[in-house]
Amino acid sequence: MSPRPALTPPDEGLAIGVQPSPPAADTRALHQLQRALGRGERPFLGLPDHLGQVMVELAPLLGLFDDRQGGPYDETCFDDAARAYEKAVLTYFAALAGASLDEAHGYVAASPREALLHGLVLARRGLPEPSVYVSEQAHYDVVRACELLGMNVVRVQALPDGSMDPDDLRLQTRLRCGAGALVVATCGTPLRGAIDNVAELRSSAASFGPVHVHVDASAGGLAAAHSNQVPPWSLAHGAHSITLSGHPLLGLPVPVSISLIRHKQDSPTALGPVPGRLAVGARSGLGALLLWTRLRSLGRAGVAAMVARCQDVASYALERFEAAGVAPQRFPGSLTVTFERPSRWVVEKWRLHCIGDLARITATGPMTHTAVDGLATDLVAARQGVAA
Numbered sequence: 001m002s003p004r005p006a007l008t009p010p011d012e013g014l015a016i017g018v019q020p021s022p023p024a025a026d027t028r029a030l031h032q033l034q035r036a037l038g039r040g041e042r043p044f045l046g047l048p049d050h051l052g053q054v055m056v057e058l059a060p061l062l063g064l065f066d067d068r069q070g071g072p073y074d075e076t077c078f079d080d081a082a083r084a085y086e087k088a089v090l091t092y093f094a095a096l097a098g099a100s101l102d103e104a105h106g107y108v109a110a111s112p113r114e115a116l117l118h119g120l121v122l123a124r125r126g127l128p129e130p131s132v133y134v135s136e137q138a139h140y141d142v143v144r145a146c147e148l149l150g151m152n153v154v155r156v157q158a159l160p161d162g163s164m165d166p167d168d169l170r171l172q173t174r175l176r177c178g179a180g181a182l183v184v185a186t187c188g189t190p191l192r193g194a195i196d197n198v199a200e201l202r203s204s205a206a207s208f209g210p211v212h213v214h215v216d217a218s219a220g221g222l223a224a225a226h227s228n229q230v231p232p233w234s235l236a237h238g239a240h241s242i243t244l245s246g247h248p249l250l251g252l253p254v255p256v257s258i259s260l261i262r263h264k265q266d267s268p269t270a271l272g273p274v275p276g277r278l279a280v281g282a283r284s285g286l287g288a289l290l291l292w293t294r295l296r297s298l299g300r301a302g303v304a305a306m307v308a309r310c311q312d313v314a315s316y317a318l319e320r321f322e323a324a325g326v327a328p329q330r331f332p333g334s335l336t337v338t339f340e341r342p343s344r345w346v347v348e349k350w351r352l353h354c355i356g357d358l359a360r361i362t363a364t365g366p367m368t369h370t371a372v373d374g375l376a377t378d379l380v381a382a383r384q385g386v387a388a
Helices: 023-037 052-063 083-096 112-126 140-148 166-175 198-206 221-225 286-324 344-350 369-383
Strands: 104-109 131-135 153-156 181-186 211-217 241-245 257-262 336-340 353-355 358-362
Touching: 083 104, 083 221, 083 257, 083 286, 104 112, 104 286, 112 140, 112 181, 112 211, 112 241, 112 257, 131 140, 131 166, 140 153, 153 166, 166 198, 181 198, 198 211, 211 221, 221 241, 221 286, 286 336, 286 369, 344 369
Parallel strands: 131 153, 131 181, 181 211, 211 241
Antiparallel strands: 104 257, 241 257, 336 358, 353 358
């Protein structure tokens, strides 16, 4: 057994002492931290890095306290008037996912993992003894959520483009015929941005028993819904429940996620003492207010235009990286472009996300044609052995 690593002591200047610290000095230190992490110090092509453009409209919301009990449709003794904003957000995302609130209900969760857990909890109620079928390209949060819930995970092979292989899913479900299949499809895989074909996966799994298809669309839902050729990814294509997220692309300062499930898939049985259908108790209403404010400022047309701009930049990156000789790949309509992992100095300069021998960029936030040109120039230099 390897020895436990020693804990690194905190910076003495950041220690929380017995007496209050000078607030002016702490404020200056936080402003310095903000500038150091800001986009002006060094390029950053990850998610998100464009918060400055939305902070003016969102800052007043930080002065609110909204401790919410139950779901947005539950009757409560005290109505803080903020539930109406959450319902408006849910109506917007339900329409993106191909449903109305007459067909599906949900809530605004504090994070994609919370929304995923909620979706899995509700999904397994209608199945006898389900295994969870997860693509080898799915986000690690899916496997982690299943571990937390004590559910059996079956890994399914992926096709060369990164999407789940329907034929392998059919084989895996046949081996466990009759036990019930909870299939977690992905819209926007972490590495390649691939989108699983929900219609094909549901058909493959349904051949050997009851099936529930949950879609983890936290990474790619907004882009998929606004693509010129919409892929089969949503409730409209046969999914029973879905997890969406808007904070990376919309530039929110905190994670926010949406959980939606078709009414006919939701058992009326409540989860113990928790009111309504939610798998959580008290929750903050801030995320819903942040989403509503940002979406209202853009409008549906503004969101569509933003997605189109990001897709255009991703297409441009594919062309530039091909010219740079780094073998880029992009799933149709995706904002993600993967390519050969470059030298360490390029990775550190651009803060690239890397898995194995591949690196990726996601065309959102500060990703512009100019930024792509700068990265492409460095990729060429790295291949020629030029140091930074």
